[in-house]
Amino acid sequence: xxxxxxxxxxxxxxxxxxxxxxxxxxxxxxxxxxxxxxxxxxxxxxxxxxxxxxxxxxxxxxxxxxxxxxxxxxxxxxxxxxxxxxxxxxxxxxxxxxxxxxxxxxxxxxxxxxxxxxxxxxxxxxxxxxxxxxxxxxxxxxx
Amino acid sequence: xxxxxxxxxxxxxxxxxxxxxxxxxxxxxxxxxxxxxxxxxxxxxxxxxxxxxxxxxxxxxxxxxxxxxxxxxxxxxxxxxxxxxxxxxxxxxxxxxxxxxxxxxxxxxxxxxxxxxxxxxxxxxxxxxxxxxxxxxxxxxxxxxxxxxxxxxxxx
Numbered sequence: 001x002x003x004x005x006x007x008x009x010x011x012x013x014x015x016x017x018x019x020x021x022x023x024x025x026x027x028x029x030x031x032x033x034x035x036x037x038x039x040x041x042x043x044x045x046x047x048x049x050x051x052x053x054x055x056x057x058x059x060x061x062x063x064x065x066x067x068x069x070x071x072x073x074x075x076x077x078x079x080x081x082x083x084x085x086x087x088x089x090x091x092x093x094x095x096x097x098x099x100x101x102x103x104x105x106x107x108x109x110x111x112x113x114x115x116x117x118x119x120x121x122x123x124x125x126x127x128x129x130x131x132x133x134x135x136x137x138x139x140x141x142x143x
Numbered sequence: 144x145x146x147x148x149x150x151x152x153x154x155x156x157x158x159x160x161x162x163x164x165x166x167x168x169x170x171x172x173x174x175x176x177x178x179x180x181x182x183x184x185x186x187x188x189x190x191x192x193x194x195x196x197x198x199x200x201x202x203x204x205x206x207x208x209x210x211x212x213x214x215x216x217x218x219x220x221x222x223x224x225x226x227x228x229x230x231x232x233x234x235x236x237x238x239x240x241x242x243x244x245x246x247x248x249x250x251x252x253x254x255x256x257x258x259x260x261x262x263x264x265x266x267x268x269x270x271x272x273x274x275x276x277x278x279x280x281x282x283x284x285x286x287x288x289x290x291x292x293x294x295x296x297x298x299x
Contacts, residue, residue: 003258010262017263018270019282024205026286027263029293037255043204044250047242049260050205053267054235061228068229071215074189075233079197079207083241086201091248102203103297109209110290117283 005035010049017053024050025106032099039095039102185219192218193233200234201241207234 013027024046031042061067090098192214200207208230215226215233245251 003254006255006258007262010259011266011269012262013259014263014266014268015270015273016266016286018267018272019274019277025209025290026293027259028203028205029297031259033293033296037252038250040204040245040248040250041252041255044242044245045252045256045259046205047238047245048251048256049263050238051235051242052260052264054231054238056264057231057267057271058228058235061231064228066225066228067232068221068225069232071189071219071229071233072236074186075193075196075211075214076236077193078190079193079200079233079237080240082194082197083201083237084244086198087241087244087248090202090204099297103294105199105203105206106290106294106297109206110287110294113283113287113290117280117287121280
């Protein structure tokens with residue numbers, strides 16, 4: 001029965017990931033709070049679960065010509081070195097503390113996204129967060 | 144044909160307006176220098192941003208994509224769609240390497256990973272199909288609030 005919960009959580013994270021919202025950032029808290037996986041275990045699950053999805057998405061994006069492979073050299077190379085160091089740092093952090101840091105990270109990301117959404121809707125009022133379209137002449141032409 | 148015509152035109156300006164010709168050469172050199180500077184800048188920016196992305200992705204086991212997209216989009220001035228697609232490519236090797244290290248450290252549970260991974264794969268397809276139908280800004284808004292509440296629950 002417990003495994004149905006795992007699948008449901010995976011589905012939720014996958015849908016958010018497919019929407020381009022960074023599903024992993026919600027997959028980890030869901031796993032930690034609802035099925036009692038340890039913080040490290042949840043992070044490992046998220047890392048592995050990302051790989052097949054990423055490969056499928058990459059194939060589609062490559063076909064559409066949206067991928068620029070030059071960035072793998074510029075960004076990924078230094079990133080891998082730092083990722084290895086950071087994962088050793090994570091292993092040496094107490095799970096409770098790591099959970100707390102992750103919570104702070106989530107709050108920062110959420111607040112950043114809220115602010116950028118609000119700024120976008122101020123700069124570009126034609127597409128506000130909640131659409132309230134003023135009446136215009138082009139609406140008349142459509143009907 | 145067209146090329147030779149423009150060549151002829153260039154020679155014409157060369158004789159008729161020497162000042163203009165010099166300005167043209169100076170301009171191309173200047174632009175080239177500018178492009179070179181930009182390239183070096185973007186290289187440095189990408190490397191510094193990339194190490195940040197790597198650190199976060201290794202430490203938190205995720206979330207690197209959420210930093211890589213703005214890095215590509217705002218920092219390196221790529222299109223929104225290109226930066227979303229390229230972010231996946233950039234994150235993939237980091238994820239593979241750090242998941243190997245997580246596994247070596249004994250945090251791997253095959254059953255849990257298989258169930259969640261299957262859910263993520265199916266959910267990802269559903270999400271990609273929904274992407275065209277849902278208003279992006281409302282989804283973003285709801286997601287931001289979800290993230291903040293989840294974050295507060297984890298900190299407290």
